[in-house]
Amino acid sequence: MSTRTRSRRPRLLVILGLVLGLAGTAVAVPAVAHDELLASDPAADSEVAQLPDAVTLTYSGVLIDEPGVNAISVTDAAGTELADGSPVLDGTTVTQALTGDSQGPITVRWRVVSSDGHPVSGEFSFTAGDPAAAPTAPSETTSAETADEGLPPVFWIVVAVVVVAGVAALIVALVAASRRRTED
Numbered sequence: 001m002s003t004r005t006r007s008r009r010p011r012l013l014v015i016l017g018l019v020l021g022l023a024g025t026a027v028a029v030p031a032v033a034h035d036e037l038l039a040s041d042p043a044a045d046s047e048v049a050q051l052p053d054a055v056t057l058t059y060s061g062v063l064i065d066e067p068g069v070n071a072i073s074v075t076d077a078a079g080t081e082l083a084d085g086s087p088v089l090d091g092t093t094v095t096q097a098l099t100g101d102s103q104g105p106i107t108v109r110w111r112v113v114s115s116d117g118h119p120v121s122g123e124f125s126f127t128a129g130d131p132a133a134a135p136t137a138p139s140e141t142t143s144a145e146t147a148d149e150g151l152p153p154v155f156w157i158v159v160a161v162v163v164v165a166g167v168a169a170l171i172v173a174l175v176a177a178s179r180r181r182t183e184d
């Protein structure tokens with residue numbers, strides 16, 4: 001009978017481990033919330049009379065400023081790159097100078113390093129001038145390059161779940177081992 005009370009304690013340990021693991025995940029998830037794009041000029045899905053001299057993106061936090069980590073690509077319907085030089089970072093805003101006078105749908109793809117050190121990325125578009133005057137895209141589809149390098153928040157949630165599962169499996173294995181020892 002004494003073995004039953006002894007084996008109940010490891011089981012409690014497993015439950016405690018799982019609860020702590022899950023609590024850790026719950027705490028980690030809000031910390032995973034990266035800075036997000038709050039606004040842009042031109043605004044997403046807006047129409048402007050002509051291609052502006054620059055696009056400005058405003059984020060929810062002060063971005064990390066290191067050479068080459070922040071990148072903004074601005075392309076017209078033909079896929080021509082309109083960004084002129086490197087983006088200029090000032091606290092929570094990034095300004096990318098533009099060149100040319102492209103009309104029609106303009107796509108802005110951005111990748112910046114969030115204040116928590118994680119790369120974040122996204123894209124939006126606006127329309128400049130006359131949509132009918134948009135340059136036609138080359139026949140080969142270039143939409144395959146939309147896969148961006150930034151790790152989505154889901155990745156970190158999956159990592160957290162895997163870590164929790166690993167710890168739980170370890171605890172279960174240790175409990176099983178100690179139980180085998182008590183039964184011998």
Ligand SMILES: [Cu+2]
Nearest residue numbers: 032034116118
């Ligand atoms: Cu983050």
